[in-house]
Amino acid sequence: MAGNWKMYKTPTEAADFVKALAPQVKDVHDKTMLLCAPFTALQKLSDAAVGTNIAVGAENLYWEDEGAFTGEVSAPMLKAVGCTYVIIGHSERRQYFGETDATVNKKLFAALKHNLLPIICVGETLAQREGNETFKVIETQINGAFQGVTNSHWTSIIIAYEPVWAIGTGKTATPAQAQEVHAFIRKLLPKDVANDIRILYGGSVKPENVKELMGQPDIDGGLVGGAALKVDSYLKLIKY
Numbered sequence: 093m094a095g096n097w098k099m100y101k102t103p104t105e106a107a108d109f110v111k112a113l114a115p116q117v118k119d120v121h122d123k124t125m126l127l128c129a130p131f132t133a134l135q136k137l138s139d140a141a142v143g144t145n146i147a148v149g150a151e152n153l154y155w156e157d158e159g160a161f162t163g164e165v166s167a168p169m170l171k172a173v174g175c176t177y178v179i180i181g182h183s184e185r186r187q188y189f190g191e192t193d194a195t196v197n198k199k200l201f202a203a204l205k206h207n208l209l210p211i212i213c214v215g216e217t218l219a220q221r222e223g224n225e226t227f228k229v230i231e232t233q234i235n236g237a238f239q240g241v242t243n244s245h246w247t248s249i250i251i252a253y254e255p256v257w258a259i260g261t262g263k264t265a266t267p268a269q270a271q272e273v274h275a276f277i278r279k280l281l282p283k284d285v286a287n288d289i290r291i292l293y294g295g296s297v298k299p300e301n302v303k304e305l306m307g308q309p310d311i312d313g314g315l316v317g318g319a320a321l322k323v324d325s326y327l328k329l330i331k332y
């Protein structure tokens with residue numbers, strides 16, 4: 093169950109979240125708990141998470157290790173502040189910051205090179221869904237993102253299906269709609285690893301709908317924005 097905090101939380105707020113959460117989840121062993129935070133909060137967040145079962149991730153990275161790339165942050169830098177995961181190609185990155193399947197692919201390889209577990213996001217817009225293009229869009233995104241990936245890499249990769257029309261809108265894909273796309277994605281993956289790859293659903297996951305969504309055979313977890321910003325609500329997602 094991954095939280096994507098987006099552009100919320102100062103370092104202190106991030107650390108306070110973990111301090112409040114950790115004692116309440118110390119007996120959770122059947123789920124991975126991951127909090128993905130803004131770059132500026134990562135150090136304090138991972139310091140607070142030391143000795144807990146909570147993992148820390150970033151929301152983006154740049155594909156070069158270092159260099160003259162003003163404003164960017166690299167995989168080794170994320171490792172140095174305690175990240176083990178990184179979200180790549182979130183629809184907000186694609187929509188507002190010009191990310192493409194090609195840049196997602198470069199970022200994926202940068203993450204893998206430095207043993208950061210990448211969470212690769214795909215998803216269609218409302219216009220694409222209404223135009224019956226969902227499967228074509230997803231297939232193009234998957235093929236582009238994973239170009240050149242070999243079998244040894246696959247088990248480190250996590251995929252998140254996030255229909256753009258369901259993000260932050262309160263409109264969740266129905267469990268059947270989500271399941272349909274998750275099953276489609278799994279079919280696109282190499283057969284020998286497909287069942288081992290975690291495919292997360294994202295888009296208005298909340299305590300009221302988490303159980304039904306997670307009950308679908310091809311939904312392996314959630315990537316959650318709004319409902320992961322408060323400890324009580326995130327806790328309900330963990331203990332559904």
Ligand code: 13P
Pocket residue numbers: 096182254258259260261262294295296297315316317318319
């Ligand atoms: P919401 O849960 O706020 O809809 O956001 C989903 C998301 O974008 C997670 O990456």
